[in-house]
Amino acid sequence: MIELPSWDMAGSNEQVARVRLFTRNAGLRFEGRVREFPCRPGESGQLKTDIAPGRILQHPRQHDPEIKARKARRNLRLVELETAGKSAPPRLLLAMGEAHANLNNQQQAREAFRQVIESSQVGSTEMLEAYYGLLTTYDGQPRLAQQQRAACLEALEAFPLDAQLLLAMGNYMQSREQIELATRTFQTAVKHGQIDLQTWHLTEVAEVAAVCVSLGLQLQNKDDEAVEALEEALDRHENSARIRRRLIDLHIKHGRVDKAIRLVDALPMDRQRQEPFRNVIRGAVKAIERDWLPAIGYLQSAYAAGCRDPLCLRWLSVTLLSNGRIEDAKPVLTQWSEVEPGNAEVQAYLAAVAKPAEATAQDKTVGDASCRMRIDPGTTVLEAGPTQMPIIGQVSTSDSIPKRHK
Numbered sequence: 001m002i003e004l005p006s007w008d009m010a011g012s013n014e015q016v017a018r019v020r021l022f023t024r025n026a027g028l029r030f031e032g033r034v035r036e037f038p039c040r041p042g043e044s045g046q047l048k049t050d051i052a053p054g055r056i057l058q059h060p061r062q063h064d065p066e067i068k069a070r071k072a073r074r075n076l077r078l079v080e081l082e083t084a085g086k087s088a089p090p091r092l093l094l095a096m097g098e099a100h101a102n103l104n105n106q107q108q109a110r111e112a113f114r115q116v117i118e119s120s121q122v123g124s125t126e127m128l129e130a131y132y133g134l135l136t137t138y139d140g141q142p143r144l145a146q147q148q149r150a151a152c153l154e155a156l157e158a159f160p161l162d163a164q165l166l167l168a169m170g171n172y173m174q175s176r177e178q179i180e181l182a183t184r185t186f187q188t189a190v191k192h193g194q195i196d197l198q199t200w201h202l203t204e205v206a207e208v209a210a211v212c213v214s215l216g217l218q219l220q221n222k223d224d225e226a227v228e229a230l231e232e233a234l235d236r237h238e239n240s241a242r243i244r245r246r247l248i249d250l251h252i253k254h255g256r257v258d259k260a261i262r263l264v265d266a267l268p269m270d271r272q273r274q275e276p277f278r279n280v281i282r283g284a285v286k287a288i289e290r291d292w293l294p295a296i297g298y299l300q301s302a303y304a305a306g307c308r309d310p311l312c313l314r315w316l317s318v319t320l321l322s323n324g325r326i327e328d329a330k331p332v333l334t335q336w337s338e339v340e341p342g343n344a345e346v347q348a349y350l351a352a353v354a355k356p357a358e359a360t361a362q363d364k365t366v367g368d369a370s371c372r373m374r375i376d377p378g379t380t381v382l383e384a385g386p387t388q389m390p391i392i393g394q395v396s397t398s399d400s401i402p403k404r405h406k
Helices: 065-083 090-102 106-119 125-136 142-158 163-175 179-192 205-219 223-236 241-253 257-262 271-288 292-304 310-322 326-339 344-353 357-363
Strands: 002-004 014-016 029-031 037-039 374-376 379-384 387-390
Touching (some): 065 090, 090 125, 142 163, 163 179, 163 205, 205 223, 241 257, 241 271, 241 310, 257 271, 271 310, 310 344
Antiparallel strands (some): 002 014, 379 387
């Protein structure tokens, strides 16, 4: 297994199975200029493989846009050299699609991935990888959302139980506010989801699916069922920090300090960091209750002790904003954004606090709640003038399809 770390703390690492270790055999060699593959010249049939006990850990620099662009240009040259005017097999078309996607040539990427889908065997690894790549070429383009959904439905016809496709479809449904259907789709991923190890996939795909189920239930005001779903998932994945953190969030929402704190002991952090994190929980619950003085005390104590966990940065930011301390909140928001660059909530806050002072002054009315930041239990809502922006509750597509093709 080869593992690539996530580009931010909120995401999941990715992994894929690749043939890297061989018995000593002079007859084995790699073929191809790009996406090379091992073979025995003159012999048909694939090598028998198994999963090795160790894994290869890639460096996070693999996410660097310049590095990805450089590799993409190199791969396109190698594809051209290998094909030399001949039609490209699926292996090379996949390399072309990924390269064009990394160069932001999305239309050319779609064409390459479509060629793979049309030329490969139904149900094959190549076809599945092409569908993953195709779906990511639509990301960030709302006008193409219908085409993205159609492509995902088409993919599910060939791979009805693929966990990542089910997560993607759940996301698309949720974006259209089809919350109940989205939740049922996430539940299918939890109960029946499958993964092809030879495609890049989320290392925590089962845990991500469970968290998506809980979020879907929360959006339907079924918090008790959300807790039950997470607790069942934790029984299956007892070492999952992702599930524990989601449970902590839910317990904070309902003021269950003791239950939230009990979950801290099993988180992957040393004892020196655990007590500040417990203070974060205590402060977050006080903030939910609008008991601002102890909330700020607990949260600033944790922050002063060096806690830079996203939960600390989030609740300290929200508490400061809720008390009108916008200048104090700005550096905390910046740190939060650096830790979780893909988090929509922190980006919304940063945009709001950057609002021109003149506009803020025009909105301000003595005693008018419209000029304050406030939080509602369980859902953080930012008020700036007449606009309200609900933040929490959306499930990011980036946790459903690996970012490899982005």
